Structure formats: C-alpha cells, structure tokens
Amino acid sequence: MITASPQSTTTTALMTTLFLTTTTSLVTSITTASPQSTTISTSTLTLTTTATSTPQHPGWMNTGSMNNGRQYHTSSVLTNEKVLVTGGLSYVTVLNSAELYDSLTGTWTTTGSMNNARQDHEASILTNGKVLVTGGRDSSVLNSAELYDPSTGTWAITESMNDARAHHTASVLTDGKVLVSGGHDGNVYLNSSELYDPLTEVWISTSNMNDARYGHSTSLLTNGKALVIGGYNGTALNKAEIYDPSTGIWTSTSNMNNIRFFHTASILTNEKILVTAGWDDFSLYDSAELYDPSTETWTITGSLNSRRQYHTASVLMNGKVLTTGGYRGFILDSVELYDPLTGIWTTTDSMNDARFNHVASVLTNGKVLVTGGYGNAVALNSTELYQSS
Numbered sequence: 001m002i003t004a005s006p007q008s009t010t011t012t013a014l015m016t017t018l019f020l021t022t023t024t025s026l027v028t029s030i031t032t033a034s035p036q037s038t039t040i041s042t043s044t045l046t047l048t049t050t051a052t053s054t055p056q057h058p059g060w061m062n063t064g065s066m067n068n069g070r071q072y073h074t075s076s077v078l079t080n081e082k083v084l085v086t087g088g089l090s091y092v093t094v095l096n097s098a099e100l101y102d103s104l105t106g107t108w109t110t111t112g113s114m115n116n117a118r119q120d121h122e123a124s125i126l127t128n129g130k131v132l133v134t135g136g137r138d139s140s141v142l143n144s145a146e147l148y149d150p151s152t153g154t155w156a157i158t159e160s161m162n163d164a165r166a167h168h169t170a171s172v173l174t175d176g177k178v179l180v181s182g183g184h185d186g187n188v189y190l191n192s193s194e195l196y197d198p199l200t201e202v203w204i205s206t207s208n209m210n211d212a213r214y215g216h217s218t219s220l221l222t223n224g225k226a227l228v229i230g231g232y233n234g235t236a237l238n239k240a241e242i243y244d245p246s247t248g249i250w251t252s253t254s255n256m257n258n259i260r261f262f263h264t265a266s267i268l269t270n271e272k273i274l275v276t277a278g279w280d281d282f283s284l285y286d287s288a289e290l291y292d293p294s295t296e297t298w299t300i301t302g303s304l305n306s307r308r309q310y311h312t313a314s315v316l317m318n319g320k321v322l323t324t325g326g327y328r329g330f331i332l333d334s335v336e337l338y339d340p341l342t343g344i345w346t347t348t349d350s351m352n353d354a355r356f357n358h359v360a361s362v363l364t365n366g367k368v369l370v371t372g373g374y375g376n377a378v379a380l381n382s383t384e385l386y387q388s389s
Contacts, residue, residue, distance in 0.1 A: 059335075059349030061385045063106040063369070067099055069379035070372045071357035074123035076131055078150050081364050084111070085371055086133055086148075089119045090379045094138045098148070098155075101371075101383070103363050108383075111153040116144050122170035124178050126198045132158070134180055134196075137166040141186040145196070145203075158201045163192050169218035171226050173245050179206075179226055181243070184214045189233040193243070193250075206248045211239050215261035219273050221293050227253070229275060229291070232261040236280040240291070253296045257289055264313035266321050268340050274301070274321055276338075277308045284309055284328050288338070288345075301343040306334050312360035314368050316388055322348075322368055324386075327356040331375050335386070353382050 066085065073088025073095075083101040087094070096117035099110050114133065121136025131148040135141070143164035146155050161180065168183030168190070181193040191212035195204045213231025220226055226243040228250075230236070238259040241250050256275065263278025263285075273291040277284070284307040290299045304323065311326030321338040323345075325331070333354035336345045351370065358373025358380070368386040372379065 059386060059388075060352055061387075062352055063383050063385050064101070064108050066108050066372060066381040066383060067110055068095060068097055069381040070095055071374045071379045072119035073359060073372055074121060074133070075359040075361045075369070075371055076123045076125050077361050077363060078125065078131070079129045080150055082150070083361055083363070083369060083371075084123070084131060084148065084150070085359075086114060086123055086131075087118045087121055087136065088372065088379070093117075094119050101369065103365060103367070103369070112148070112155050114148075114155050115146055115157055116142060118142055120166040122168060122180070124170045124172050126172065126178070127176045128198060130198075132170070132178055132196060132198070134161060134170050134178075135165045135168055135183065137186070140164075141166050141184070147201075158196075159203055161196075161203050162194050162205055163190060165190055167214040169216060169228070171218045171220050173220065173226070174224040175245060177245070179218070179243060179245075181209060181218060181226075181228060182213045182216055182231065188212070189214055206243075207250055209243075209250050210241050210252055211237060213237055213261075217263060217265035217275070219265050219267055221267075222271050223293065227265075227273060227291065227293070229265055229273070230256060230260045230263055230278065235259075236261050254298055256291075256298050257300055258285060258287055260285055262309045264311060264323070266313045266315050268315065268321070269319045270340060272340075274313070274338065274340075276313055276321075276323060277304055277311060277326070279309050283307075302338070302345050304336055304345050305347050306332065306336070308332055310356040312358060312370070314360045314362050316362070316368070317366045318388060320388070322360070322386060322388075324351060324360055324368075324370055325355045325358055325373065330354075331356055337388075349386075351386075352384050353380060355380055 070088030076084045086098045094117040096114040117138045118136030124132045134145045141164040143161045164185045165183030170180045178196040189212040191209045212233040216231030217229045229240045236259040238256040241252050259280045260278035264276050266274045276288045286304040286307040307328045308326030314322045323336045331354040333350040355373030355375040361369045371383045
C-alpha cells in the first residue's frame with residue numbers, strides 16, 4: 001500500500017511498510033471471523049448520478065461520476081453488462097458501498113452495500129452470475145467473503161476463507177471454483193492458497209505456493225492452469241509458478257528477466273502473457289516481457305515510453321493492450337498502446353484525469369471504462385471512457 005500523499009522514494013524500507021500504511025495507520029491485528037453461512041442482505045438508498053459526455057482529450061470522454069470517490073476498489077462487468085464497483089478507500093474512510101454503471105445511459109446508481117467495509121480485496125464473477133468478494137482490509141485484514149446477487153442487488157455472507165489476506169489474487173478456474181493465492185495477513189506474506197466452491201459455498205485448502213508473495217499477478221492459461229508471476233515477500237521476485245487444478249500442485253516455471261511487483265499481466269489473443277512495468281526494491285520499470293506457455297520461457301519485448309506502477313492494462317478487441325495512468329514519482333495521465341504484431345508501444349491520447357490505484361474494465365461494446373483512483377490529492381469519483389479509433 002501507499003500513503004495518500006505519494007513520494008518518489010523507492011527504497012526497500014519503504015516497500016516493507018507499504019502494506020502497513022495508508023492515509024491512516026493500518027492496524028495489523030487480524031480479525032478472524034467464524035465461518036458463516038447465514039444470509040444477511042443489505043439495502044441502501046438509491047442514488048443516481050448524471051452523466052457528462054463532453055469530450056476532453058481526443059479518444060477519452062468523461063462519463064457519469066461515481067457517488068463516492070474511491071481507490072483500491074474493484075470493478076466487475078456483470079452478465080447483464082452493467083459494471084459493479086465495490087469498496088475501496090475514500091480519503092481516510094474504508095467503504096462498504098457498491099454502485100452500478102449503466103453503459104447505455106452513462107449513469108451510476110447505488111446498490112446494496114457490502115456487509116464489511118474493505119479495500120485491497122478481490123472480486124470474482126462466478127459462473128452463476130453472482131460476484132464473490134474476498135478478503136481485503138479495514139482496520140484489520142479480513143478473511144470474510146460475501147456474494148452479490150445482481151438479480152436482487154443484495155449481498156449475502158458466505159463462508160470465510162481459512163486465512164485473512166489482502167493484496168491477494170482470485171481467479172475463476174474452468175471448473176467454476178475460485179483459486180485464491182498469496183497476499184499479506186497483516187503480519188506475514190502468505191504462500192497459502194485455497195479454493196472456493198460456489199456449489200457448496202465452502203473453502204478448501206490446496207497446496208501452498210513455493211514462494212510467499214503479495215502484489216503479484218495470476219493469469220488463467222488456456223490449458224486451465226493458473227500462472228502466478230512476481231510479487232514481493234520482503235524482496236521483489238522474478239519467480240513464476242503454475243497451479244494445476246487437476247493435481248492441486250504448484251510447479252515452478254522459468255523466471256522473468258526482471259524482478260517486479262505491482263505490475264500488470266495480460267493474456268494476449270496469441271495466448272502469450274504480457275507483463276508490464278511495476279517496480280523492484282529500488283526503482284520503477286518501463287520494461288515488458290512475454291511468457292510463452294507452450295515453451296514456458298520469457299522473452300523481452302518493447303519497453304513502455306514511461307516507467308509506471310499501480311497502472312492498468314486492458315486487452316482491446318483489436319488485440320492491442322491499453323495501459324493507463326499509474327505513478328512514477330508523480331501521478332500519470334499518460335496512456336500507451338502495445339501492438340503484439342510489432343512488439344512496440346506507442347503513446348496515445350492521455351486521460352482527462354491523472355490517476356493511479358484506479359481500475360479499468362473492458363465493456364461489451366469494446367470501450368474501456370476507467371474508474372476512480374487517486375489524483376489531485378483526493379480519491380477520485382470521476383470516470384472516463386476510451387474508444388480506440
């Protein structure tokens with residue numbers, strides 16, 4: 001984690017405290033809630049924002065603002081094509097609120113609030129259309145999990161994870177189960193992983209990763225296996241490993257060329273994994289590399305035009321990768337496009353707002369919705385749309 005007033009210092013000492021500080025002091029004691037199966041629904045007063053559709057920078061258009069400024073939140077494109085945003089940090093307040101974006105009207109509407117306020121959590125869209133939110137933290141790191149039902153707009157508590165964790169990853173496997181791996185419990189970096197079964201609403205422990213890590217990425221390969229990349233566990237990692245759901249075992253694969261965490265990982269249409277930027281113990285990266293699952297090898301590709309971390313990367317319908325914003329000693333509004341055919345990055349139109357710790361979602365119409373983040377010394381409620389030419 002980072003503080004609300006980012007500094008350009010990138011030292012190992014800073015990184016060891018990232019998880020332990022935000023705009024307010026993080027209490028590192030763990031709240032271990034007893035697993036619950038009781039359904040608890042919530043409701044809130046419905047508020048709707050008005051969309052603004054005045055183009056600012058070419059390629060980007062402002063759309064309706066969220067009801068709450070937020071960073072460290074999640075954004076999920078639902079099966080009904082609306083976008084669900086949950087939780088996050090609004091200045092010094094951790095949020096339990098959730099809201100929906102309607103791409104047809106460009107407006108945001110509040111929906112039921114979560115049972116627990118949380119930031120640095122994960123949200124996964126299940127095969128039944130519900131959304132599973134896991135972990136994160138408020139005044140302590142959470143092991144709680146809850147389900148959002150888009151048909152009712154309400155949240156229900158489901159069984160808690162075996163480990164409290166934040167800055168973990170959560171991936172929906174081909175069998176519909178959700179693989180949660182790594183993170184930090186407020187005291188130590190985790191190598192544990194566990195599986196959520198939506199049919200039974202039960203968590204099952206599976207084998208541990210070879211390396212504890214947080215700030216890593218997980219990508220689901222076309223063969224159904226899950227690739228975990230990089231992260232931090234007291235030192236930045238270049239290590240990668242693969243989880244096989246058929247055996248429940250983690251196996252090391254070849255290392256990246258660069259150690260990195262708080263990077264992005266994108267699955268390209270050619271099935272390779274593009275990893276971009278991030279940082280090591282001392283400096284930010286502009287480098288990018290490709291993982292080939294067929295050979296289990298890494299290859300350096302073209303570097304970005306700007307070093308960055310806490311950015312986003314989205315695979316567009318034309319196969320190119322859109323990278324937005326981030327932080328490099330100052331907050332970025334710059335945007336770049338990666339062309340897998342040439343391996344080259346080109347700058348494109350900047351966002352209207354510089355931001356990091358934001359989220360980007362590819363909508364069914366091909367546009368990219370960017371929400372929130374930190375900029376202008378506040379958690380942003382602004383959102384904007386990118387449409388490639």
